[in-house]
Amino acid sequence: MSVRDENIIEVEGLTKAFGDFKAVNEISFVVKRGEIFGFLGANGAGKTTAMKMLIGISTPTSGKAKVAGFDVFTSAEDIKKNIGYMSQKFALYDDLTVRENITFFGGIYGLKRQQIKNKSNQLIEELGLEDVKNQLVGSLPLGWKQKISFSVAMLHEPKIVFLDEPTGGVDPITRRQFWEMIYKAADEGTTIFVTTHYMDEAEYCNRVSIMVNGKIEALDTPQKLKEQFKADNMNDVFLKLARG
Amino acid sequence: MKKFIGFIxxxxxxxxxxxxSLFILFGMPIAQIMLFGFAITNEINNVNVVVLDLSKDVSTNTIVNKISASSYFTVTQLLESQNEVESIFKKGKVKAVIVFEKDFDQQMRNAGIAKIQLLTDATDPNTANTINNYITSITQNYAKEINQDIQLPFQIVPESRMVFNPEIKSVFMFVPGVMTIILMLVSAMMTSIxxxxxxxxxxxxxxxxxxLKPYQVIIGKVIPYVFLSIINALVIILLSIFIFKMPVQGSFFLLGLESVLFIITSLSLGILISTMSKTQQTAMMISLMGLMLPVILLSGFIFPINSMPLPLQVISNIIPAKWFIIIIKGVMLKGVGLLYLWKETLILLGMTVFFILLSIRKYKIRLE
Incomplete structure (x- = not known):
């Protein structure tokens, strides 16, 4: 791992309120460059809301946050150029072919035609998509969509890539392969910010934070968290926290 | 800009x-205009009528001949007695029964008045009315013929002329309506979906x-539909000119501009609908119930607005289609220009701006 001592995400007292309800309640943390940062929490704990603020599609109610050096309040547009995002739906266009999808997403990130061509050739080769590159994405199995979706999020070589539950609904082998892709990206210096439900995946992260009811209740390396909560695995840590 | 082209x-x-979506875009306009043009019509043609002639003289013969000679009616049967009338109506194949009284000719010549009873099947009131008018005018014609040499002391002779649509073709009424429906459907429903x-x-x-900025996303999604709607409008106009011989008295250019304006109005409605709905199904339901029904019922396309109850007349004002129909009828049939249509055009323009502002507001709220 090539984690560097340089903060790429800095969050301080970040809050998002919907009326009286605080979906995200004064959370603070930093993410280092090149780190794989696991962002855990039960459903409804506020993970997605927090992530939306960091990727610039939701304005925080209060607090401070900088992503890739840009302020979420004032420079959301600059943030968007420097991050990649993959949603839990592996959103691609089903009625476009693999190649057309890559070309389209490359295009909206402002890649040049030649760049797009090189990138998609490289991608197709790496992912072994040679046989299906001209097939509609809708006809591909979920695992492939997941890989393509991740690669598309990485197309413009972002500094940080945000993955929102990127392994939902796929089998353990595919999940394993997917984490290999994540490691490879992290090795190349990309910061990974990942939310997940799977506690075994939490073990793969450099550091994890656990959100409960809008607050970050724990944040450390998986090893130290297990020591702190006297648990054998992350699952127990999570259960102890979530039950309060 | 290049991002944009990729998007489109x-x-x-x-x-x-x-x-x-291809079918809705291109099949439906053609199917609808053909349907409305050929099949659905207010005119009557070859309506089956039967005659009960109780006198069988020269006059009744001539009148029956005149009726069956017209293209409107086919005399299918000659009845013998009054008893048959009811059962023949019940069978439903005959729309009208014409009964001549006994000694028709004699009555006319001696008493100066002879009576025809006209029974029409009024389950379809419009048709019944039309049949009534046509047969009355045929008999009046005959009466005039035999009265030629007698000069009545006072006479009022209306000379009527149907302005803008001399042959009273119903397709002239349907084309503007169908064009409005289709542009609304393609622009609003397809974009919102x-x-x-x-x-x-x-x-x-x-x-x-x-x-990409949110407005770029929306514009990128809308532009293809602007193109397709313009093509659709063109197809409809060409079909109506070449197949239904509908005139374009006014300027083509104005017709085009007004159509583009209405397309943009509909698109802005489509965007508004999409900000309100989460799923494609909701968007479709809102488009169909919220747009199509009012367009068909309240725009004056089929039912004249002037004869609606007052509350409905008021409501019809907020329906963009109403104003667009006035505009196309004005340009195509009356040949008037902006001088007469500026009010309607301004209203459409105002509505468009309103819908766009409202969608921007809604869109922002949703993003939060």
Whole structure:
């Protein structure tokens, strides 16, 4: 791992309120460059809301946050150029072919035609998509969509890539392969910010934070968290926290 | 700009790879205009009538001949007695029964008055009315013929002329209506569906996280439909000119501009609908119930607005289609220009601005 001592995400007292309800309640943390940062929490704990603020599609109610050096309040547009995002739906266009999808997403990130061509050739080769590159994405199995979706999020070589539950609904082998892709990206210096439900995946992260009811209740390396909560695995840590 | 072209290209892939949307886009306009033009009509043609002639003299013969000679009626049967009338109506094949009284000719010549009883099947009131008028005018014609040499002391002779549509073709009324429906359907329904589709699939989220600005996303989604709607408007106008011989008395240029304005009005409605709905189904339901029904019922397309109850007349004012129908009828049939249509045009323009502002507001609220 090539984690560097340089903060790429800095969050301080970040809050998002919907009326009286605080979906995200004064959370603070930093993410280092090149780190794989696991962002855990039960459903409804506020993970997605927090992530939306960091990727610039939701304005925080209060607090401070900088992503890739840009302020979420004032420079959301600059943030968007420097991050990649993959949603839990592996959103691609089903009625476009693999190649057309890559070309389209490359295009909206402002890649040049030649760049797009090189990138998609490289991608197709790496992912072994040679046989299906001209097939509609809708006809591909979920695992492939997941890989393509991740690669598309990485197309413009972002500094940080945000993955929102990127392994939902796929089998353990595919999940394993997917984490290999994540490691490879992290090795190349990309910061990974990942939310997940799977506690075994939490073990793969450099550091994890656990959100409960809008607050970050724990944040450390998986090893130290297990020591702190006297648990054998992350699952127990999570259960102890979530039950309060 | 290049981002934009890629976006529009993608949008066309969506449209051309989906058979259903292709059908709605291109099959429906043609099917609808043909249906309304040929099949659905207020005119009557070859209506079956039967005659009960109780006198069988020269006059009744002549009148029956005149009736069956006209293209409106076919005399299918000659009845013998009054008893048969009811059963023949019940069978439903005959729309009218014409009964001549006994000694028709004699009555006319001696008493100066002879009576015809006209029974029409009024389950369809419009047709019954029309039949009534046509047969009355045929008998009056005959009466005039035999009265030629007698000069009545006072006479009022109305000389009527049907202005703007001398042959009273109902297709002239349908074309503006169908064009309005189709432009509304394609522009509003198709765009609202295609925008909500991205929401449903989660790709909208990806687009919003990308450096594309929200307004670029929306404009990119809308532009292909502007093109397709313009093509549709052209197809409809050409069909109505070449197949139904509908005139365009006014300027083509104005007709084009007004159509583009209405297309943009509908698109802005489509965007508004997409901000209100989360799924494609909701978008479709809102478009159909909220747009199509009012367009068909309250725009004056089929039912004249002047004869509606007052509350409905008031409501009809907020329906963009009403104003557009006035505009196209004005340009195509009356040949008037902006001088007469500026009010309607301004209203459409105002509505468009209103819908766009409202969608921007809604869109912002949703993003929060």
């Amino acid at each position: 290209k993608k949008e066309f892939y969506h449209i051309f790879r989906d058979r259903r 295609s925008i909500t589709k991205e929401k449903e699939l989660g790709t909208m989220e990806i687009l919003l996280v990308s450096p």
